[in-house]
Amino acid sequence: MSCKTVLAKEITESFRKEIKDTINSRGIHPRLVGFLANQDQAALKYAEATAKTCLETGVDFELRKCNREELEDLIIEANEDDNVHGILVYYPVFGDRQDQYLQNVVDCQKDVEGLCHKYVYNMYHNIRYLDKEETKKCIIPCTPLAIVKVLEYIGVYNPVLPYGNRLHGRLITVINRSEIVGRPLAALLANDGGKVYSVDINGIQEFHRGPGLRLKKHEVHDTNFKLEDIIPISDVVITGVPSPTYKIPTSLLRDGVIAINFSAYKNFEPNVKDKASIYVPSVGKVTIAMLERNLLRLYDCQNG
Template sequence: MSKPVIVADPSKGVKVDAGVVAAPFRKEIRDKVEALKAHGVDAPLLVGLLANKDPAAKQYAEWTRKACESDGLRYELRCVDDAIDVEAELMKANEDPKVHGIIVYYPIFGQEESFSGASQDDYLRDSVSFKCDVEGLCHTYRTNLYRNVRYLDYPNQSQKCLLPCTALSVVKILEKCPNCYDESKAVGRQLEGRTVTIINRSEIVGRPLAAMLANDGAEVYSVDINSIYKFSGGRLHKCELTPEECVRQSSIVITGVPTKNYMLPTEWIQPNATVVNVASFKNVDEEALLKIPGVVYVPLVGKVTVAMLERNLVRLFDQFHHPDVVYRKEQKKAGEAPWYGSLIQLYTAVAITALLVHQALRRK
């Protein structure tokens, strides 16, 4: 795909509708679903599990349903009254071959502790089967992201790892912005020389995003309410800078603070910087920001997040649920050696060894 679709204005800031980034992805999804249907295959099914009263989660679910329906995908929202029942609902969906993707809306338990000391939401994230995890938040995908492993089946490289949708949406937006990704460099180095500050270090947004941008070569300051970490060159360091020092050094700034009162001081922002707001609240004074020359400002990323969610669903379907894939697996199983096969192998190995030893002794 060619870039950039987003153009800066050297005299002032420009505000960008992320819909221009989402559109080509959604077109690709619609075409793929059409092709499946033409071959008599039902459209992939995404199941949403909603067990909280968070208006942002409810709105996100509604947006997802609309987008899926208009792109030919199937979406089913399952509301769970008691949070304690989410695990059972999740297991039911994991094991149902008719379900191809699952999204659990967080927070459910928030920071409430489970018996293990880890949060109950973390436990639920890890309980989504990797074959259904449209958000790429389960342990399999997280450990691969944090170790910069991009395929599930190394070294075959036929199955890609899934990436968290919101973080991925920010990457796709930055790829279309000027002064961010350098496509003349190799994959994994395209953000070399760029400094990024991300104000949010949650498991679904800030932490995976910091890792992804660092995997692409950037120096990333990851700021949360208590601390700052620097991600660079595959390493994580505690950092003693202030948020102001981090932002002033950065040509890319991502905000994701879930409160009405938080405002990023615009005097910290460099000319020509890219500023992306992921939060449902405006974390920056738009009017002041748009006076800074060359600034590109993306106020909302939801449209791209939803497109990435759909894209992840189609990827899960292709990799794990497509009738051809399931058929191939069954064929392979049928062709596997019977139980006595390994006995025959063992017997043969012993016989050959005995023969070789016998011959060696005779030659002496």
């Protein structure tokens, strides 16, 4: 068995060092406020992990627990507070469209998660900068961005190709099409030149920029494919199904596949390493590093 398991900790090391060095050498105090208005254990764990990493890297992180009814006013207060550089809300709060509303209450200039409409729109439309001079990069949602960084680290992005086309020729399946992770991830990968099969509970869509990457941004088609059609031909399989019983049969995977799991549960069978060349069991730590990276970017925009 020659599979290499790549842990998120290993991938984050260079980012953490860069963030820590930047904060120390510039003597800055970027401040991130996280709002926890639910009883979700996964959210609490994520908040605790964020607090630990921030402490290690020099980011001033404050977790504010509140009732969901007071959350909107507290976000507005933080928007107006010059000592707060980034705002993070742990979702789900209401678990419906009101959460989307709250994502847009967070001031874009403090939106470390990149969930406000402007950033989401720019991401889907492959608009990478906020200004004409191309000095201010857009904020990209943390988990999709983390998975892009995982793919860069393990060499799925081809650095010989020009920036923006580095996934040309790669076939990637993403199992999850949530608005927070799976759909933006499929769009980002297709915008970077990959052909992406995006799977959700109802079916499979194809995201691509066409032959020779003739389109500037990705387009999407419904397909009649089944998992059995696409998994055996995929170079990379990325999965985030929130269920302990969901498993991708190892027998379906292409020999030498790159297998990445971002679900809280293990979506690959224990013998995935019999087929995979690289296996990434989780990405949570990379997400937190991207949160900090986004915070520094916002800090610089607010102070420059």
